Amino acid sequence: MKLSMMINYSGDFHADVAKVVELEKAGLDVVWVPEAYSFDAVSQMGYLAAKTDTIEIGSAIMNVFSRTATCMAQTAAGLDFVSNGRFILGLGASGPQVIEGFHGVPYEKPMPRIRDYINVCRMTLKREKVVYDGPTVQVPLPEGQGTGMGKPLKIINHPVRDNVPIFWASLMGLSVKATAQHADGWLPIFFDPEKYHDVWGDEIKAGNAERDPELGKLQISAGGMVAIGDDLVGDKANAILDFARPSTALYVGGMGARDKNFYNTIMQKYGYVDEAIAIQDNYLAGEKEKAASLVPAEMLSNTNLVGPAGFVKERLAAYKEAGVTHLSVNAVGADPVSTIEQLKSML
Structure with a gap:
């Protein structure tokens, strides 16, 4: 199980970067960078890539309405390049308040759109010519639209990896099923390792039944605050x-x-x-x-995960049993480095 944390999109970014640098030394494996309608996540992830050496850097999340599918693929390839193969592409739909109110784009077909984006990103990263006709994405632009001069292209550069992990932040129903079927990983919210089957069990099971074996087992990033003390x-x-x-x-x-x-x-x-x-x-x-x-x-x-060391160990076992591969934590207290080191020793 990897240890991850999310920085605060409305906090002190430079202070957070300094903390990430220290936590990387303590054993933190992944840092997630949110976007919402704050500063863009891409510039911050590029900065983090320059300031760190081993930690993986993931978007949590970039929405699929404010960038085209091939732009998202270019961004994934670019961030994976500057980080030397340490990028994780976290995608989500956000919500109509942000998409329509801030970006001025209709909030339509969010689930099919994410599926289309995953397909186009994988195609682009493999340096295939992008020819795609999905319910929300058509590349090149269909005949009769635009100038008619568009032609299939493939990304110029050779990406560091053609299999950048793609995580999907889905919440309910068909989106969770599609996540288990198509994505490398899942970014849920309010994840209770003993009870999550009550909310998402049927969808996860159905999606896994249709999952391509080549994708491997669905990765899950979940967790919460962590504080350890007798x-x-x-x-x-x-x-x-x-x-x-x-x-x-x-x-x-x-x-x-x-x-x-x-x-x-x-x-x-x-x-x-x-x-x-x-x-x-x-x-x-x-x-x-x-x-x-x-x-x-x-x-x-x-x-x-708040309590004595024995209790926290029990919670870690529960998360492992539930299939969590990335324990996402927010170390609370005066010495987060020691907390991460202690937590890492329990894994």
């Missing part, structure tokens, strides 16, 4: 877990419309039906602190 029980553990309440309430309560919030659906599928409804009601009413207080303590405990 005194981290009861109120002390809860005080750390409480850090996750505002963001959880934001997703469960404020992302999407009242009747179409996938994060809320995930919480309900975990069995927290009343809590999910109450969180959303309070959040949409402007009672954000109240909404955060309603996030179930059990869910926070199950989706993070």
Whole structure:
């Protein structure tokens, strides 16, 4: 199991880079770089590539609406080149608020679009001429559109790797099934290693049944905050877990419309039906602190690694049993380097 972490898109980037450099020495394997509607992730990943030596650098995520499919492939090839084969391409659909509100692009067919992008990226990285006719991507531009001068092309340079790993940040239903079928890896949210089958089990099983064996086993990146200490029980553990309440309430309560919030659906599928409804009601009413207080303590405990070393070892075993290949952690405390070193020794 690899250790990974995600930097904060609204934090102090240069301070985060300095931390990544230190954590790389401590054994951190992967750093994920988000984008949302902040600074672009590509420039930051290129900077990280220059400042590090061994750590893998992944996008989490770049959306498939703001760049063309071949531009995404060029970007993957370019970042893999400057990092000397250390790039992971994390793709996702984002949501209509960002895609339509910030990028001015219709939020249409997100699942088929990601599948098309995966296909085009793999084709491009293999230096095949890009000739592709999918439900959302047609390359070259079809006859009768544009100038008529477009012709099939292949990428000029020889990519460092023709199999850059592609992870898909999917949430529900057919998208999760398609992830298990087509992607190298999966970037879920609110992953409870003992209960995730209640939310995604059927879809993962169905997708794996149709998966090309050449892709290998589906990789999974999941985890949460990590803090290790004999005194981290009861109120002390809860005080750390409480850090996750505002963001959880934001997703469960404020992302999407009242009747179409996938994060809320995930919480309900975990069995927290009343809590999910109450969180959303309070959040949409402007009672954000109240909404955060309603996030179930059990869910926070199950989706993070906070407690004595023995407890954290048990959680690591649960993640391994669930098939997690990349444990994504946020080391909480004054000495994250020591925390990562201790966690690494437990793997």
